[in-house]
Amino acid sequence: MELRHLRYFVAVADEKNITRAAERLNIAQPPLSRQIQQLEEELGVVLIEKGSRPLRLTEAGRFFHAHAQELLDKAQDLKAMTRRVGKIERKLSIGFVASTLYGLLPEIVRRFRDRYQTVEISFHELTTIDQLKALKEGTIDVGFGRLKGEDAAIRRIVLREEPLIVALPVGHRLTQQPGPLRMSELMDDPLIVYPKTPRPSFADQVLATFRERMLVPRQVIEVRELQIAIGLVGAGQGIAIVPDSLQGMIRTDVVYRPIDDRQAVSPIIFSARAMDRSQELADMLAIIYEIYEERHIAYVPEAL
Numbered sequence: 001m002e003l004r005h006l007r008y009f010v011a012v013a014d015e016k017n018i019t020r021a022a023e024r025l026n027i028a029q030p031p032l033s034r035q036i037q038q039l040e041e042e043l044g045v046v047l048i049e050k051g052s053r054p055l056r057l058t059e060a061g062r063f064f065h066a067h068a069q070e071l072l073d074k075a076q077d078l079k080a081m082t083r084r085v086g087k088i089e090r091k092l093s094i095g096f097v098a099s100t101l102y103g104l105l106p107e108i109v110r111r112f113r114d115r116y117q118t119v120e121i122s123f124h125e126l127t128t129i130d131q132l133k134a135l136k137e138g139t140i141d142v143g144f145g146r147l148k149g150e151d152a153a154i155r156r157i158v159l160r161e162e163p164l165i166v167a168l169p170v171g172h173r174l175t176q177q178p179g180p181l182r183m184s185e186l187m188d189d190p191l192i193v194y195p196k197t198p199r200p201s202f203a204d205q206v207l208a209t210f211r212e213r214m215l216v217p218r219q220v221i222e223v224r225e226l227q228i229a230i231g232l233v234g235a236g237q238g239i240a241i242v243p244d245s246l247q248g249m250i251r252t253d254v255v256y257r258p259i260d261d262r263q264a265v266s267p268i269i270f271s272a273r274a275m276d277r278s279q280e281l282a283d284m285l286a287i288i289y290e291i292y293e294e295r296h297i298a299y300v301p302e303a304l
């Protein structure tokens with residue numbers, strides 16, 4: 001059995017259709033069917049139920065699918081890591097969700113640059129889900145995102161649970177109220193959430209925060225990105241729930257207020273390829289925890 005067989009089988013299982021799988025793999029359909037047949041013969045088990053449309057996996061097929069995907073991810077990881085080890089120059093490519101840029105990310109990178117001047121750093125703004133893909137493809141080496149999730153090919157560390165705050169248009173009645181706001185006080189205004197796609201996203205995290213408290217916002221407006229959400233708040237179209245670090249985005253038409261609920265948080269998650277134990281990643285993590293300590297920011301102790 002070769003990696004090619006795993007790749008072919010995973011494509012067929014994902015697409016549930018031989019024609020679409022062949023297109024995805026850029027090969028003709030008859031050789032693809034032959035390879036799947038060979039694989040079943042070699043394993044001595046049926047992986048795909050005969051005659052099913054769309055194609056359905058047998059129990060053995062489902063088992064094989066899950067593990068084949070894991071092996072393919074590991075092979076990809078191995079390729080990216082070996083290339084990296086073989087390169088003389090030191091590089092670190094960082095994926096980040098926009099909100100982290102208004103928080104500690106610039107300071108972390110400044111400190112890293114000062115300390116490790118020979119490492120070439122590049123940046124890619126990516127949603128958490130796109131970061132996972134970019135890590136597997138080797139486009140980025142580390143991602144800073146906000147969605148929790150399981151993926152055997154990715155090492156994920158929850159750095160901290162960042163408080164959520166509310167962004168209100170200047171002059172809004174709630175800006176006059178002293179003290180933190182309760183979530184139940186935020187029901188009357190349209191709620192602007194981002195990003196619209198891909199899902200799940202930070203938008204779902206915010207909507208879940210309301211749902212968990214049995215609260216239903218009057219109207220939800222989904223927008224493409226953070227800057228648009230804040231711009232619309234400034235224009236008086238509604239309110240937005242955002243991470244605390246957004247206070248770094250200073251606008252004269254938006255007022256930020258804390259929320260009176262310790263559970264209203266959004267995690268900041270470090271993601272890297274599971275096998276990647278490079279010095280650059282260790283140095284970056286050390287700087288992050290150093291800054292948390294200096295600023296007395298509550299963080300989740302690294303669970304390694």
Ligand code: BEZ
Binds near residue numbers: 100103144159268288
């Ligand atoms: C933070 O705000 O905790 C953070 C932001 C970006 C990268 C790492 C940590």
